Structure formats: structure tokens, C-alpha cells
């Protein structure tokens with residue numbers, strides 16, 4: 001039986017990026033829908049679950065994407081609540097690449113530092129990618145600091161992450177000034193997940209951080225987030241620090257995205273969100 005991936009995108013135009021990955025992952029047929037909202041979702045999900053018999057539903061799956069990550073999360077909830085009993089298909093959420101990018105960034109760090117007990121600083125930690133990277137690091141036992149220009153925004157994110165990872169040490173910090181300098185001086189892992197084109201630290205600033213072992217910059221748009229790390233760098237040593245640029249991490253991100261799409265067709269009840277996508281990333285390395 002042919003595999004069918006149903007792409008539900010919250011943007012008006014379904015993402016060409018996600019479509020290319022779906023094809024490269026070997027999906028036989030891709031049905032792409034744009035402008036998907038909770039209000040027009042139900043018939044699309046019913047069309048997915050009521051056509052093939054329950055024994056064949058593993059060959060149909062749903063991918064949720066689009067630039068609005070909060071809208072994607074909401075759609076994921078709605079898709080799942082439309083399923084009942086055996087009438088379900090596997091579903092993956094990766095709006096704006098948030099889950100695959102966070103998974104690839106944390107995996108890059110984990111190649112060089114044992115995450116359990118490590119201190120990790122996430123710059124731009126209030127964004128969708130930063131929040132997910134923070135959560136994954138905390139779940140692996142790291143002490144995580146979430147940085148933002150606003151202490152209140154950072155604290156609000158920390159509270160949400162603590163709810164999802166009981167007992168974890170997750171603290172807020174500001175993305176400039178003494179608060180940042182103090183966190184940076186203790187960090188083993190630095191992940192720069194700020195908006196495109198936002199530079200947080202000069203070369204001197206991150207290179208003089210005493211205990212830093214890995215630095216990952218996810219911003220590919222000049223100026224990069226961590227000055228001096230080229231976008232294509234992959235595990236390049238700068239003194240004692242192993243560095244990754246956005247394109248250097250992107251190879252793993254693409255591998256994880258493709259593998260996750262393929263994984264959807266192994267059963268009809270997979271839900272691939274942040275944790276599941278990271279587990280898959282760990283599996284494939």
C-alpha cells in the first residue's frame with residue numbers, strides 16, 4: 001500500500017521546505033493543505049482516518065507545520081482529540097523546524113559534554129527553538145539558564161519548562177549585562193537560539209567564558225549569534241570550545257526530520273513532538 005503524508009500547514013501556503021523533506025523521506029503521496037485552523041481541521045482528519053481500514057492506517061500520517069509554532073501546537077492537540085479508538089494515524093509537529101532544530105542542537109552538545117549535571121545557557125531561550133532546547137537539556141539532567149531581553153519573559157518560560165520537567169534546575173537570566181556575564185562564566189554549554197540576524201556575543205565574550213566546552217549557534221543570518229563561529233562549522237575547535245554554526249547543525253536537523261517522517265509510517269499511533277523527536281535524534285546519532 002502507498003504511503004500518504006497529509007501536510008497540514010497553518011500558513012496560507014504550505015511550506016515548500018517541508019514538502020521537499022517529505023518527498024526525500026520517500027513518501028509516496030503528499031497531500032498539502034495551507035491555512036489550516038482548528039475550525040477547518042476536522043474534515044481533513046476525518047478524511048485521513050475514515051478511508052483506509054484500521055489495519056492500513058499506519059500507511060497514512062499527518063505532518064503539522066507552518067511558521068506559527070503556537071498555532072502548530074494547538075493544531076496537534078486538535079488533531080489528537082479528533083482521533084478515537086483505533087481510528088487514528090501517526091502525527092508529527094515541526095512548525096518552523098522547532099523540534100528538529102532543537103533536537104539537532106542538543107544532540108550536537110551531547111556529543112561533547114555529558115548533559116547530566118552540565119550547566120547550559122540558552123540565549124534567545126524564549127523562542128520556540130530555545131524553549132525546546134532548554135526543555136531537552138533539562139530533561140537530560142542539565143542545569144539550564146534561559147536568557148531573554150526581558151527577565152519576566154525568561155521567568156515565564158522557566159515556569160512552563162519546570163512544569164514539564166519536575167525537579168529540574170531551570171533559571172532565568174537577562175541576555176545582557178551582569179546576569180548574562182555570571183551565567184556565561186559558569187556555562188559548559190552555550191546554545192544561541194536568538195532571532196535571525198541577532199548577535200548576542202562577541203568572540204571575546206564567549207571565548208573568555210572559563211568553563212565553556214560547546215557552543216552552538218543556530219542563527220544563519222548575518223550577523224551570526226556568536227561572533228566568530230562560521231555558519232558551516234561542525235565540531236570545529238576554537239581553543240577549548242567545540243563549535244557548531246547553523247548550517248553545521250542543519251545536516252543533523254535534516255537527517256532527523258527525514259527519519260521522523262519515515263518513522264510515522266511504522267505504526268498508526270505515533271505522536272512525534274519535542275521529546276519523541278529528540279529520542280529519534282539520539283537513536284540515529
Ligand SMILES: NC(=O)c1ccc[n+]([C@@H]2O[C@H](COP(=O)([O-])OP(=O)(O)OC[C@H]3O[C@@H](n4cnc5c(N)ncnc54)[C@H](OP(=O)(O)O)[C@@H]3O)[C@@H](O)[C@H]2O)c1
Nearest residue numbers: 097101124126127128129130148149193194195196218219
Ligand atoms: N537551521 C535550521 O534549520 C533552523 C530552523 C529553525 C530555526 N532556526 C534558527 O534558530 C533560531 C531560533 O529560532 P526561533 O524561531 O526560536 O527564533 P525567534 O522566535 O525568532 O527568536 C528567538 C528569541 O530571540 C529573541 N530576540 C528577538 N529579537 C531580538 C533582538 N533584536 N535582540 C535580542 N534578542 C532578540 C527573542 O527573545 P526575547 O524577546 O525574550 O529577548 C526571541 O524569543 C533562529 O535564528 C532561526 O533562524 C534554524
